[in-house]
Amino acid sequence: MSVELGTLASDKEVACLPYVGVAYKKSSTACHTGRVFNFLPLPASCKTYLPVHVNGNFALSQNRRHLKLSDGRSADKFIKWNKGLIEEVLSESYMTLVDHLIENSHKNKNTDELINDVYKCLPNLDITEEIWQTLVDRIYLKVIEKAVFYSDLGQNGRWVTKNKAIACDVDGLLNSSSEQRQIIKTPVKDVLLNLNKPVVEVRQHMMVLVNKGNLRQITPCELVTMVRNSPLSYLNLQRKNKVALLNYLICDPRKEFQGLELLPLHGIQFTTFHEKAEKVFVHRSEEVKLFLGEKQRFISQDLPDELFKDLRSMALKSKHIK
Structure with a gap:
C-alpha cells in the first residue's frame, strides 16, 4: 500500500479501512456485467463491466448511489481514496483470485472447465468502462508475469510463464476454413509436445494475454528444423495428421x-x-x-x-x- 493511501486510511475524515474483495462465478459463460458493492449493492446501473462483482469500503456520493470519482479538474481526499483502493488494493485482490483459480485447476488435473475459468475471469479491454480502465491495466501488468499460460505438456499439463510459452497460431499462414486450420493445428501442437515444448493453445478468452505477453510464435521454418533433428516427433502420427503437418510445413518459403x-x-x-x-x-x-x-x-x-x-x-x- 502506498504512503498516500496509508495516510488516507488514517485520516479521521475519510474514516475508511482499505478492505476490498471480488466475487467470481466459476464454470459459467463469460459475463462482463459485474456490479459494485459497498457492503450493500449500489444501484444496478453502477456496473464495472468486469467478469467479477467488486465489494469495497468506497467513498460514496451523498445519496449513496455512486462512487466519488474525479471530474478531471479536481480530486479531494475521498476521490483519491477510491482511486487508490481500486488501483492498488483491488488489483491485488484480483491477483489472489487468479492465483486461486490456477492452483485449483492444477490440483484438479487441469480440466477444460477449470482452465477456462482462469481465462474467463480476466477483464475484456473492449467492454470495460473508463473508470475501471486503470484497474484493468494494473491487472494485466501483474498477471502477465505469472505462470498463466496453460500447456498440455506432461501427464496433466502445466502452467508456464510468457518466457517459456510457445503459441501455436496457424490462422495467419493458411488461406483455409476455420475447420481446416484446426485440423492442421492439432498435429503441429502434438509434434511440439512430442519435442517437449510448452506449446500453448490460444483460447477464446486469452487473446489479450497473448498480445500483451508477446509470446513466441512457432514458424514452419523452425518446425522443419526441429522435426528433422527429432524424427520420432512426427513419424508415429496418423496418416491424416502427417498430411496436415506437411500442409503447415509447406508454408515455409524455403521448402527444404x-x-x-x-x-x-x-x-x-x-x-x-x-x-x-x-x-x-x-x-x-x-x-x-x-x-x-x-x-x-x-x-x-x-x-x-x-x-x-x-x-x-x-x-x-x-x-x-x-
Missing part, C-alpha cells in the same frame, strides 16, 4: 524438406523427400489406376487442393518429385 518422411504416396505410405530417391510423380487423374504395381510412384490422390498445388510447384524444381 530433405530427409523428412512426409511425402504422401498413393495408398497409405509415405516416402522421404530426397533427391537421390526414386522419383515420385505429382499427378491427379483416374489414369493412375492403370499403373498396376506402380501406384506408390504417384503422389496421394486425396490431398487438399492447396497442398497438391504446392507439391506440383515443388515438382517443377525438384529431381525427386515430378
Whole structure:
C-alpha cells in the first residue's frame, strides 16, 4: 500500500479501512456485467463491466448511489481514496483470485472447465468502462508475469510463464476454413509436445494475454528444423495428421524438406523427400489406376487442393518429385 493511501486510511475524515474483495462465478459463460458493492449493492446501473462483482469500503456520493470519482479538474481526499483502493488494493485482490483459480485447476488435473475459468475471469479491454480502465491495466501488468499460460505438456499439463510459452497460431499462414486450420493445428501442437515444448493453445478468452505477453510464435521454418533433428516427433502420427503437418510445413518459403518422411504416396505410405530417391510423380487423374504395381510412384490422390498445388510447384524444381 502506498504512503498516500496509508495516510488516507488514517485520516479521521475519510474514516475508511482499505478492505476490498471480488466475487467470481466459476464454470459459467463469460459475463462482463459485474456490479459494485459497498457492503450493500449500489444501484444496478453502477456496473464495472468486469467478469467479477467488486465489494469495497468506497467513498460514496451523498445519496449513496455512486462512487466519488474525479471530474478531471479536481480530486479531494475521498476521490483519491477510491482511486487508490481500486488501483492498488483491488488489483491485488484480483491477483489472489487468479492465483486461486490456477492452483485449483492444477490440483484438479487441469480440466477444460477449470482452465477456462482462469481465462474467463480476466477483464475484456473492449467492454470495460473508463473508470475501471486503470484497474484493468494494473491487472494485466501483474498477471502477465505469472505462470498463466496453460500447456498440455506432461501427464496433466502445466502452467508456464510468457518466457517459456510457445503459441501455436496457424490462422495467419493458411488461406483455409476455420475447420481446416484446426485440423492442421492439432498435429503441429502434438509434434511440439512430442519435442517437449510448452506449446500453448490460444483460447477464446486469452487473446489479450497473448498480445500483451508477446509470446513466441512457432514458424514452419523452425518446425522443419526441429522435426528433422527429432524424427520420432512426427513419424508415429496418423496418416491424416502427417498430411496436415506437411500442409503447415509447406508454408515455409524455403521448402527444404530433405530427409523428412512426409511425402504422401498413393495408398497409405509415405516416402522421404530426397533427391537421390526414386522419383515420385505429382499427378491427379483416374489414369493412375492403370499403373498396376506402380501406384506408390504417384503422389496421394486425396490431398487438399492447396497442398497438391504446392507439391506440383515443388515438382517443377525438384529431381525427386515430378
